[in-house]
Amino acid sequence: xxxxxxxxxxxxxxxxxxxxxxxxxxxxxxxxxxxxxxxxxxxxxxxxxxxxxxxxxxxxxxxxxxxxxxxxxxxxxxxxxxxxxxxxxxxxxxxxxxxxxxxxxxxxxxxxxxxxxxxxxxxxxxxxxxxxxxxxxxxxxxxxxxxxxxxxxxxxxxxxxxxxxxxxxxxxxxxxxxxxxxxxxxxxxxxxxxxxxxxxxxxxxxxxxxxxxxxxxxxxxxxxxxxxxxxxxxxxxxxxxxxxxxxxxxxxxxxxxxxxxxxxxxxxxxxxxxxxxxxxxxxxxxxxxxxxxxxxxxxxxxxxxxxxxxxxxxxxxxxxxxxxxxxxxxxxxxxxx
Numbered sequence: 001x002x003x004x005x006x007x008x009x010x011x012x013x014x015x016x017x018x019x020x021x022x023x024x025x026x027x028x029x030x031x032x033x034x035x036x037x038x039x040x041x042x043x044x045x046x047x048x049x050x051x052x053x054x055x056x057x058x059x060x061x062x063x064x065x066x067x068x069x070x071x072x073x074x075x076x077x078x079x080x081x082x083x084x085x086x087x088x089x090x091x092x093x094x095x096x097x098x099x100x101x102x103x104x105x106x107x108x109x110x111x112x113x114x115x116x117x118x119x120x121x122x123x124x125x126x127x128x129x130x131x132x133x134x135x136x137x138x139x140x141x142x143x144x145x146x147x148x149x150x151x152x153x154x155x156x157x158x159x160x161x162x163x164x165x166x167x168x169x170x171x172x173x174x175x176x177x178x179x180x181x182x183x184x185x186x187x188x189x190x191x192x193x194x195x196x197x198x199x200x201x202x203x204x205x206x207x208x209x210x211x212x213x214x215x216x217x218x219x220x221x222x223x224x225x226x227x228x229x230x231x232x233x234x235x236x237x238x239x240x241x242x243x244x245x246x247x248x249x250x251x252x253x254x255x256x257x258x259x260x261x262x263x264x265x266x267x268x269x270x271x272x273x274x275x276x277x278x279x280x281x282x283x284x285x286x287x288x289x290x291x292x293x294x295x296x297x298x299x300x301x302x303x304x305x306x307x308x309x310x311x312x313x314x315x316x317x318x319x320x321x322x323x324x325x326x327x328x329x330x331x332x333x334x335x336x337x
Contacts (some may be wrong), residue, residue, distance in 0.1 A: 001123060002028050002148040004279065005131035007114035007144055009173045010037060011265055012251025013137030014098040014107075015272035018056045021105040023280045026070055029102070030127045030331045036095035040232035042262045043091055043196045044175045044188040046337045047084035049266025050272065053097075056271075057104075060097035062089030063189040068262075068333045069174040070319045071218060077322035079330040086175070087119055088190045090165075094265070114144060134247045140237060142253035142304055143280045150249070152238035157310065160233030161259050162207045165197040165226040170195050175262060179319050180213035181312065184260060187217065194226060235259055236306075240292050243284060250275050254291060257302045260309075261336050270294050297335045 004020045004162035006013045009031030020027040044065060045053070053060065065086030069078035102109065110127065117126040117134060124134040145151055170189030178185040183201030190196050197217070199210040207229045211218055239255035242248060249255075251268040274290040307312045322329040 002026050002129060002131035004028075004123065004133050005126060005129055005266060006030065006135045006137055007105060007126070008108055008139060008251070008253070009033075009035065009099075009100055010137060010139065010251065011094060012253075013135070013273055014095075014102050014270035015052075015056060015269045016137060016250055016275060017102055017107045018098070018105060019273050019276040020279075021107055023276055025276070025280070027107055028129060028131070029107060029109045030112050031109060031123050032111065032115050035099045037108075038092050038230065040161050040198065040230040041091045041265070042163070042186050042188055042198050042259055043088060044262045045087040046266040047081050047086050047261055048337060049269050050087040050262070051084060052266065052269035053087075055273070056098075056099035056101060056269070058097050058101045060089055060093055062087045062093065063170060064173055065175055065189070066173045067175075069172065069176045070179065070322050070329075071216075072179040073178060075319045075323045077319060077326065077329050079326070079333040080222050082334050085336065086337070088175070088188045088196075090190050090194075090196075090329060096139065113303070117147070117247070124246045132246070133284065135175040135275065136247060136249045136253045138253055139233070140232060140252040140256060144247065145239065145253050148244045148247060150152065150240045152240050153263070154236055156236060157202040158234035159200060159202045159236065159258060159306070160204065160231060161198055162199050162210065162229050162231045163196060164207065164229045165190070165194055165196050166221045167193055167223065167226045168195055168221060169193050170308050171220060178214045178217050179315070180215060183210055185211065185214045185217055186259070186262065187213070197221065198259065198306045202248055207297040238262060242288050244283075248275055248284060248287055257299055258306045260305055261298065261302045263302075265297050267295055267298060284326060301332055301336055
């Protein structure tokens with residue numbers, strides 16, 4: 001019997017498989033798409049996420065990130081990371097590096113999709129395989145999460161993300177978050193001549209229409225884009241629990257607040273390690289508490305920012321407040337990083 005069957009071969013699923021293999025467990029990944037897989041993603045790893053990659057033995061090229069900068073056209077605030085450096089890396093490069101590490105460890109990746117599942121006191125059957133545990137790493141709109149009845153309704157305004165790349169040399173080694181009335185533009189250096197620009201908003205319209213709200217940024221992005229637009233959303237996903245019998249949720253499938261503060265991939269990598277530690281210790285139910293502890297600061301700070309964003313008068317004060325209170329802004333960045 002397989003120790004861990006993982007539905008989804010994205011960063012969260014592969015990280016779970018690698019941690020399992022390093023712990024001496026047999027892991028099999030089921031993924032329907034050919035690798036590497038691209039998706040709408042801010043592509044910035046916090047220092048904790050970069051350290052998590054190193055602990056997995058993953059080697060990937062990218063751009064060093066020193067901190068976070070907020071701008072609104074009149075005000076500017078920035079805070080450097082205190083404990084190490086972040087990493088800006090193309091989603092495809094990250095996925096390819098994780099896939100390579102999984103292959104080095106002999107992890108089997110099966111082409112397919114986990115649909116129906118059956119579980120009993122000893123294991124789970126899915127995709128024609130039987131395992132002691134099933135990990136749902138099948139993304140923001142996880143079919144397995146829905147099938148298990150773990151989703152919760154959400155009545156807040158829905159937010160969406162759109163991302164593309166521009167072939168320009170990065171002008172900073174900070175992640176920039178540009179604020180406008182209807183959304184944010186999240187700029188991440190990912191190569192010596194490439195930046196990723198993600199726009200986040202609850203307003204549904206085209207990418208270029210969103211980008212026009214940031215004229216100073218548009219001036220830096222002259223010329224044709226390097227990649228097509230990719231989208232994701234609704235971003236916020238409320239989840240009842242991360243453990244349902246012998247099924248555990250990780251990555252975006254485990255719940256998501258928003259992409260605004262950029263910890264999604266880092267949190268997924270850290271959660272994968274916590275999940276495997278719980279399985280190895282024979283305490284799978286402890287994963288719920290471990291996930292909540294790992295994500296607490298992210299949920300509180302990101303949730304507070306998104307709630308402030310809902311009120312236009314308050315939203316206009318975010319960047320001026322960060323500029324006037326640099327110690328508080330630095331503390332918030334440190335907490336998230």
